[in-house]
Amino acid sequence: MRVVNWFRRRKKRIVVPRLHSRGEVATGTNRIDFAELTPGLPQFLAQAAYLQLTVFEALSEAVANAPTTEVKEVVSEVAGHSLDKHHDLVEELERRGADAGDAMKHYAPSIDAYRARTHGATWLETVTTCYLTAGLLDDFSRRLATGLAADAAARIQQIYAKPDGHELLVDQLREAIDADPRIASKLAMWGRRLVGDTLLIARTALALPPSSPSDEARLEPVFTEIIAAHTRRMDALGLTA
């Protein structure tokens, strides 16, 4: 077990646990506290708001290209939840005096590139992206928010506790997956690719010291529970993560 001091904002020594294999949940007291990696409130809000807008963009594209009006209607409900969350986060940002458009600008290049990479070639891939990446990013932001001041953290948890309608996306995807094993295998591959790209973009939201060791492995325990939750979302689709 190595002991390192790698957090800029709080100069306490962190015990880095042994790496866990993918999907295994870190247990016990030797776990890195997610809250240690939380950026400042404006940075957190601007990035979370822009990520949510990106999820909305994917959802609204899925609305536009839905195969039937019934499906269109269902997905439009999910898109509405996502847009509401985005506007709630923007409101939090603006009540602190920030201009949301300006604050989000810093995060646009990397998140836009992420959105292009995770776009998907078919409607089903786009919907899979919506479900899996929104799930992962919301989960990530909710955990990261625990490191904010108590009042801000509470308000932000309330935003993420609102309905997201993701179960409606699961219904759509399960129907297609159950009907065709080739679709299942394609979407499983797509889901695995998404988790990599999404963890990378999530990682950019962490407050890491400039002198952080380049050893990415040290960050992995932070993501263990997030990967486990991703695996459960894949399971809900009947796919192997």
Place this chain on the structure above:
Amino acid sequence: MRVVNWFRRRKKRIVVPRLHSRGEVATGTNRIDFAELTPGLPQFLAQAAYLQLTVFEALSEAVANAPTTEVKEVVSEVAGHSLDKHHDLVEELERRGADAGDAMKHYAPSIDAYRARTHGATWLETVTTCYLTAGLLDDFSRRLATGLAADAAARIQQIYAKPDGHELLVDQLREAIDADPRIASKLAMWGRRLVGDTLLIARTALALPPSSPSDEARLEPVFTEIIAAHTRRMDALGLTA
């Protein structure tokens, strides 16, 4: 002045006024009452809801392709208003026992084709489409709703009375138009084309008898005020209708 009997649902004789030139507002008592052309409530709601969803799709595309995060944020607010209106209309439909997805299906082919025709080749054309067609279609639906039963009409007027954020689109468009006369001239042409396509799709929402005379001119007075309002929206952009 000709007197014709061309309304199926109410067999009263309608005095058709002389045609007015474009933009001229029909006055006096010889005007056709818009309410005479109102379809049944489920038909009205399904078509209005699907038109609103189409406006939302155009707006969400404008969000995705916005040139800056500031503009993206502004347009996302307008998209949210449109999606809220759509969901309000769907709720009206579903509280009457209809399945919204199924009810809208009938209108999808013609409205989807309309959406494709009015898509726009550039971001500014898409935003112009959002502003001008949403304005015209909302105006149209609001007028058409006056022919519904009083309680339904009142609830629907409330939906359309909610904020639409269109002034934010005007700001975006004016900025581009004022900066470049070539843009102004292109968007003026685009706006003129949009009004034709949009009046055509609006016309399909009218309850016309199967034996209606093919003479489209007889319908024109109904649209006179709607065209006048369109002209005012073009004016607001500094464009000649």
